[in-house]
Amino acid sequence: MTNTERTSVLITGGNKGLGLEAARRLGELGWTIFLGSRDEDRGRAAAGKLAAGGANVVLVPLDVTSDESVAAAERLVREHTDRLDVLINNAGAPGRASRPRRRRPRRSTRSTTPTCTGRSGSRTPSCRCCGPRSIRGS
Numbered sequence: 736m737t738n739t740e741r742t743s744v745l746i747t748g749g750n751k752g753l754g755l756e757a758a759r760r761l762g763e764l765g766w767t768i769f770l771g772s773r774d775e776d777r778g779r780a781a782a783g784k785l786a787a788g789g790a791n792v793v794l795v796p797l798d799v800t801s802d803e804s805v806a807a808a809e810r811l812v813r814e815h816t817d818r819l820d821v822l823i824n825n826a827g828a829p830g831r832a833s834r835p836r837r838r839r840p841r842r843s844t845r846s847t848t849p850t851c852t853g854r855s856g857s858r859t860p861s862c863r864c865c866g867p868r869s870i871r872g873s
């Protein structure tokens with residue numbers, strides 16, 4: 736059984752990327768690392784590197800999309816400890832970064848119509864106050 740004085744963490748997808756880096760850093764802090772990896776060979780290689788750096792690491796074959804695999808992983812963790820302190824559910828795909836869509840420049844809302852000053856002689860045809868008037872009854 737693993738030393739229960741240590742904080743323990745299970746990291747899914749821990750064989751590379753952010754998961755592996757988290758494992759490395761927490762291993763440096765003295766945590767017990769349960770290193771989840773869906774591919775056993777990749778997991779073994781990663782666990783080997785962590786162990787070489789002094790981490791206390793246990794490889795846990797784990798594909799998070801398989802209930803069977805999750806159940807087997809749980810059994811394996813229980814063989815080592817009766818207490819798991821932290822779960823880092825990191826497994827996943829980073830996805831593709833996409834550029835934000837370029838926004839079309841907004842059409843100016845400023846009127847091009849000259850401002851009505853209300854003074855005679857400066858009447859503007861589209862102005863509400865002095866626009867075209869009906870010439871009824873003239």
Ligand SMILES: NC(=O)c1ccc[n+]([C@@H]2O[C@H](COP(=O)([O-])OP(=O)(O)OC[C@H]3O[C@@H](n4cnc5c(N)ncnc54)[C@H](OP(=O)(O)O)[C@@H]3O)[C@@H](O)[C@H]2O)c1
Binds near residue numbers: 753800828
């Ligand atoms: N990197 C970013 O900028 C970024 C940004 C936002 C969110 N994230 C999230 O952070 C997490 C890690 O990202 P990352 O960049 O380190 O990705 P990564 O380098 O591709 O690593 C992903 C890890 O998840 C594992 N994995 C994938 N599907 C799995 C499954 N069904 N069961 C178990 N393990 C599985 C991979 O295993 P294999 O080696 O077998 O493929 C790998 O170990 C992902 O969940 C990602 O969505 C990342």
